[in-house]
């Protein structure tokens with residue numbers, strides 16, 4: 001079966017098998033190397049193994065829910081979309097969510113995903129209380145911070161390389177409405193942007209869109225969005241009677257592969273409209289439904305095809321806070337100078353985190369899309385050098401091209417990670433294309 | 441058991457561990473119907489049942505059921521409480537054509553699992569529903585039963601028998617207030633077809649089958665093909681004259 005990540009690069013023929021239950025998985029374990037795949041929303045080669053890729057679409061059962069404390073136990077193939085559908089109307093929300101709801105619980109743990117609330121809630125892994133993981137010899141290990149704590153730690157952010165996550169337990173967050181109170185702040189310089197993050201530290205959700213085309217004085221101009229779960233009494237009258245009832249929207253599908261300039265010009269236009277359209281520096285609060293706030297791109301199914309057949313990559317790095325300001329300037333200078341790639345980037349300030357293999361660390365994360373063409377790869381190497389220089393790292397969930405050297409520099413936990421993998425028999429067995437590329 | 445919406449008909453799904461059975465159970469539960477799930481391995485069904493309870497907050501009971509145990513059919517049905525008024529039979533076995541040709545016992549198992557067992561359990565259910573004067577019987581048959589193909593006729597003939605049985609049952613019951621729906625899904629992406637190289641346009645997802653079943657139930661249809669294109673394909677295949685058909689490799 002032809003498979004790729006969300007960036008459509010690389011794309012290759014993989015032998016696949018569906019995981020329906022434990023028996024199916026045990027039956028194919030000795031055919032390793034293999035890798036588990038969630039919903040394929042990582043951009044690069046993390047969920048690909050031509051030899052054998054295990055699909056989790058049918059591993060999608062809810063196993064237990066405790067309405068007293070919001071603890072949900074479910075199989076790893078359950079999608080975030082389903083969790084939202086079932087639990088938002090009952091007053092619960094995922095503790096952490098990435099920018100798309102078309103991801104699985106297994107994928108969220110393996111990439112230890114972060115959301116707009118990282119500075120207050122940390123990444124998804126922090127909320128995981130326990131997991132059942134099948135290791136290479138077919139044993140099923142119940143792991144948590146107390147039991148098989150090493151396996152637990154290495155599986156969070158471990159990109160599927162420790163074993164197959166079968167199920168997990170985590171706490172949902174109580175909410176009173178399906179709506180978000182949102183404010184947008186305009187920042188005309190990088191300084192102002194970073195200040196806006198500090199100033200918004202009390203807000204649960206913050207993120208900014210930054211204009212990469214501007215140099216000089218306007219470098220780093222951005223729109224920062226911040227949000228809180230709205231209380232029922234903040235809602236407009238027409239929805240206030242059913243505060244937990246989300247708005248139903250029709251999804252559009254991108255009908256064909258687009259020429260690659262299309263997405264950029266769309267998003268730039270939207271940015272400019274907001275930027276110049278909103279006169280006051282801080283726009284008045286608005287009430288928006290959670291889909292519009294968290295998953296704006298999900299409204300257009302298969303938007304990745306906008307980038308055309310050659311595919312694209314997302315470059316996402318994080319720089320430690322100390323060196324961050326200077327590092328961000330250098331990154332923006334380089335991007336602006338070459339003028340290739342993406343005009344808009346997402347910038348966010350992460351809170352403290354220091355886990356074995358997780359991407360987030362306290363500092364600034366910058367994410368931007370690049371169509372995959374020759375010159376892009378050269379630019380990305382330049383960006384790598386800057387990131388490495390400032391003690392930063394790249395996000396494996398987005399990566400399709402970085403080098404073993406760059407990876408090892410960014411992830412000092414890798415030696416320990418490999419020891420744990422060896423201890424559980426995972427080396428050479430639980431192996432994605434990405435792991436092979438990164439020499440893991 | 442958790443509460444369920446008052447007044448919704450209880451639904452029995454036979455073969456509830458199959459991908460299509462699971463999808464149909466979920467779809468009925470989403471509409472608030474309480475469920476009976478039946479399969480050969482009820483211990484695995486409990487996970488299925490709990491998932492449905494969490495998602496849809498309906499009552500779900502699980503039962504051991506073997507369609508080949510003909511004597512057990514009656515007691516099985518009589519033991520269901522509340523008695524179902526919708527019965528969906530998803531049970532089937534594709535088997536391996538080559539093996540079926542070589543080994544009569546293998547062929548017989550395919551015939552009994554697709555024809556005899558499903559027909560007789562629905563007949564037994566019909567008798568019980570007739571007493572109450574209402575109910576819906578749904579049989580998942582196959583386009584393979586529309587004409588015997590060289591590559592698949594053991595399974596195809598058994599499904600043909602089942603299709604004919606459903607058609608007769610429908611005719612017999614049409615005055616009694618009971619309805620019978622025949623489902624011919626075409627290719628479906630399930631465990632049964634895993635690893636086969638199926639054309640995407642002709643292949644439905646289990647959820648699509650479930651949606652079509654519910655729609656047929658609501659709209660009072662008799663025979664459905666899940667993707668409309670299959671009705672055309674099968675019409676074409678049925679009208680081919682036998683001298684031509686026997687030479688076509690499908």
Ligand SMILES: Cc1cc2nc3c(=O)[nH]c(=O)nc-3n(C[C@H](O)[C@H](O)[C@H](O)COP(=O)(O)OP(=O)(O)OC[C@H]3O[C@@H](n4cnc5c(N)ncnc54)[C@H](O)[C@@H]3O)c2cc1C
Nearest residue numbers: 038039040041042098099104106107110113114159160165
């Ligand atoms: C539009 C968009 C927005 C995004 N926004 C964000 C964001 O804001 N924050 C963020 O952190 N990420 C973000 N991402 C990335 C995405 O959240 C991650 O890539 C996530 O891992 C994808 O989940 P998936 O289920 O699709 O997993 P896949 O892409 O299929 O797999 C990802 C990794 O998880 C492993 N894995 C999956 N299932 C299992 C399992 N059962 N057992 C063991 N390993 C498993 C795979 O081996 C692979 O290494 C975004 C992606 C897109 C497309």
Ligand SMILES: NC(=O)c1ccc[n+]([C@@H]2O[C@H](COP(=O)([O-])OP(=O)(O)OC[C@H]3O[C@@H](n4cnc5c(N)ncnc54)[C@H](OP(=O)(O)O)[C@@H]3O)[C@@H](O)[C@H]2O)c1
Nearest residue numbers: 455457458459460480506507530531532582627628630632
């Ligand atoms: N997939 C397709 O392309 C396709 C196309 C047309 C029609 N169909 C029909 O759709 C139905 C469901 O098939 P599927 O694709 O979902 O595949 P499947 O998983 O193989 O389903 C077969 C089901 O039949 C059950 N079964 C077999 N023998 C049984 C017995 N003796 N007693 C009780 N149950 C028994 C199995 O139960 P266990 O869980 O106990 O094994 C399983 O639930 C079948 O009738 C099939 O013929 C499928």
